[in-house]
Amino acid sequence: MSKFVKKPREAPAINTSSLPDIIFILLFFFMVATRMRETDIKVKQDLPKATEMEKLEKKDLLSYIYIGAPGERLQKELGTAPRLQLNDQLADVEDIAEFIDAEKAKMPDENRSKIIIALKVDKDVNVGIITDVKIELRKSNALKLTYITTQKVEK
Amino acid sequence: MAKSGKKSPEINASSMADIAFLLLIFFLVTTEIAIDEGITVTLPPYTDTPPPPVESNDRNTLTVNVNSRDQLQVEEEVTEVRELRAITKRFINNNGADPSFSDSPQEAIVSFKGDRGTSYDMYINVYNELRASYNDLRDEASTRKFGKPFGDLIDTTQINEIKDMYPIRISEAEPTDFGAAGG
Numbered sequence: 571m572s573k574f575v576k577k578p579r580e581a582p583a584i585n586t587s588s589l590p591d592i593i594f595i596l597l598f599f600f601m602v603a604t605r606m607r608e609t610d611i612k613v614k615q616d617l618p619k620a621t622e623m624e625k626l627e628k629k630d631l632l633s634y635i636y637i638g639a640p641g642e643r644l645q646k647e648l649g650t651a652p653r654l655q656l657n658d659q660l661a662d663v664e665d666i667a668e669f670i671d672a673e674k675a676k677m678p679d680e681n682r683s684k685i686i687i688a689l690k691v692d693k694d695v696n697v698g699i700i701t702d703v704k705i706e707l708r709k710s711n712a713l714k715l716t717y718i719t720t721q722k723v724e725k
Numbered sequence: 726m727a728k729s730g731k732k733s734p735e736i737n738a739s740s741m742a743d744i745a746f747l748l749l750i751f752f753l754v755t756t757e758i759a760i761d762e763g764i765t766v767t768l769p770p771y772t773d774t775p776p777p778p779v780e781s782n783d784r785n786t787l788t789v790n791v792n793s794r795d796q797l798q799v800e801e802e803v804t805e806v807r808e809l810r811a812i813t814k815r816f817i818n819n820n821g822a823d824p825s826f827s828d829s830p831q832e833a834i835v836s837f838k839g840d841r842g843t844s845y846d847m848y849i850n851v852y853n854e855l856r857a858s859y860n861d862l863r864d865e866a867s868t869r870k871f872g873k874p875f876g877d878l879i880d881t882t883q884i885n886e887i888k889d890m891y892p893i894r895i896s897e898a899e900p901t902d903f904g905a906a907g908g
Contacts, residue, residue, distance in 0.1 A: 587738055593745035600752045618846045620853040622860055623762035632761075688763060697848050698841030701900050708771035716763035719849060 613638035613655050618693040619722035626716060631686045633673040635666070637699060638692030652695045654703070663699070666706040686714045764849070764856060784825060785832045787816045791851055793842030793903055800825075806850055813858035817891065830862070830891045838898040852895075859893045866890050 613636050626632060636655035640648040644660075654661045656669045674682045687707055691700060707715065789809070790798040797804050799812055817833045819826035827833035835855055839848055860875070867875040867887050878884050 586742060590738060590741035590745050593742055593749055597745055597749045597752065600749065618849040620764060620849055622853050622856040623764055626761050626763055626765075686765070688761060691845050693844065693846035693849070695845045696841060697839045697843040697845060697900055698902075700845065700848075701841065704768060705771070708768050711770070713768040713770065714765065715768055716765040717849060717852075718761050718763040719853075721762070 610658060611636055611655065612641050612644060612660060613653055614641060614692045614694075615690060616692050616694070617690065617718060617720050620717075620719040621722050623719055623721070626686070626688065626718075628686070630677070631681060631684050632688045632716075633670070633685060634688045634690060635669075635703065636690045637695055637703070639694065652692070652699055654699075663702045663706055666703060667710045670707070670710040670712050684714070685712050686716055687712050688716050688718050690718045764852065785827045785834060787813065787827075787833070787835045789813075789835060789837045789851065789855065791839045791843045791847055792901075793840040795844055795847040797847075797851060806847075806854060809851065809854040810858050810861070813855055814862060817858060818862055831889075833894065835895045836898060837895055839900040841900050841902045843900070855895050856893070859891055859895075862891045863887050 615636065615638055637652055638655075639645070639650045639652050640660070648660070654663065654665070656665060661669070670685070670687075674685060677685065689700070689703070704715070707713070788798075788800055792798070797806055797809065799809065804812065813835060815823075816826045816835075817830050819828075819833075820830075821828045837852065837855060839851075863875040867873065867878060867883075870887075871878060871883055875884075875887055878887070
């Protein structure tokens, strides 16, 4: 067995001076990539809480409609009545049909009928405006709808 | 000015990697790649003709109304939201026992009607409770039959069996318009 015993030899040192650079690149990647919000939300968004949600994993099918009172900075011009936000701009209920068409046009053909409209609605909004939105969606034949909510913590 | 020939001392950079690693791990843990969660509903296709009015004394229909002041009424009786789930479950799972409740889960329809002035928060609360009633019943049935909750079932035939036992039938009527002041 003695022939397997190695003579003490100094292990060559691995040069780790470039390791911080690699890690920093990773770090910067994560810092940059995790900015997830693509649109600047101009309306108030305090979502209601619920328990019976499903995870929405098919992101490419989702189109967002934001509803809420205009944010504080915009309230001087626009008042406090709830408004819709489609993409980056405030809009009215009548603009939904056009918005749906535009969103469908962005999708590949086979997905167009599967479009899911995600409603992000502030909890102080009245149901009336949501009803109007739903009628517009039905007219545009976008029938799959999801109310985005946050998880309620059970007491 | 500059002194020549003196070697500048080397900075030990071996801990730099550790610091960067810590930062990296911090970012990895704290950033949630937000997957939105939502309550999904399917709307009926648009028609010009209004849907036929729901027969409210029918035993197979549970009428749930919310008025513009966020008050809840179930089968003409004022109710608290926290009682709603129990009532709905009893209604769905009645199987003909109580004459004022449904004949069977397949025939049971929950008719939900709000007002244009109802707050969205209340609306979601009530809708969530109605969904929860169905999900609870499905979970119970699934645990009884297959030994695990409905959400954990993988086999499609099992999923469909439970879905057929408790089909979700929540119909939303056009909201009333009594208290829409301020939209």
